Amino acid sequence: SLPQRVKIVEVGPRDGLQNEKEALSADVKIELVNRLARAGMPNVEAASFVSPKWVPQMATSREVMAGIERLPGTIYSALTPNMQGFEAALAAKADEVVIFGSASEAFSQKNINCSIAESIARFAPVAQAAKASGLRLRGSISTAFGCPYQGEVPLDAVADVVSRMRELGCDEIDIADTIGVATARQTQAVMLRAAQEFPLAQLSGHFHDTYGQALANIYAALEVGVAIFHSSVSGLGGCPYAKGATGNVATEDVLYMLNGLGIETGIDLDQVVDAGQFIAQALGRKGASRAGNALLAK
């Protein structure tokens, strides 16, 4: 049987907007985060304290974190690749910091300019500092289902990074399909292998929808008991270091499916659709959520 309740981690303000060519003001991002939190999101990834030379869109992260309202039921997360990022996240009062590595050596080099082993060594002081400051710690593992530079990624490579992130004390670990190549049975195999290293209840699925497989993969992951999923309002997103990668699966589409399955999320779909329309208008284009567009047309 499928889980009765699912936690959605809304990543649009970070994973979505980090990839936009047009610079968006901090005010628009603040409004987006606030709308998502008011819709009932338990967790919004609102910021990323990375090098502005690498990801210029996230340079407004400090202002965004300073400007958002803090709802007590919402965890506001920030990406922190190193101690410099951590110090910024701490100062910005993030509730959760995210260390982000990769299951592929080639992607690790392109994304964070170091090997997997070096990344773990860099994450160790971040993890320690997060614990010491009482912050939640999440680990994200890119290219767990395939890599744009090296192709296939072995199950054991994913398992190895999962176990290292467990050793660092992660409260939650994200298994990410950076380039949206995963299919349903593969999703189950990777999730079950990861679950040999880390509690299944604290594993999440982060699916990009490049090949249109994300909803099928989420359903497949639900079947093996995964109950945390990442999604992006209006299907925003991509990855600046994964050419051709499209957005995350749209939050509206995921909610529509979960509502239909009778799985609780605590999130109001209509309010998410409104937030999606707000950001699509700010970006001057039609939203990429199928369910969102259909509901707006009703």
Ligand code: HMG
């Ligand atoms: P580096 O160049 O190796 O770092 O970059 P460095 O330590 O040698 O520092 C170089 C410069 O960067 C210095 O500045 C530092 O101060 C600065 P300079 O002296 O040249 O003026 N710097 C920073 N500035 C602000 N904040 C920081 C920071 N750290 C160093 N935290 C680094 C290494 C990791 C910093 C760089 O590669 C980087 O920022 N990468 C970010 C990549 C990124 O954000 N990718 C997208 C997010 S991950 C993702 O989308 C995948 C995910 O969604 C899951 C999935 O779908 O797969 C999570």
Ligand code: MG
């Ligand atoms: Mg991503």
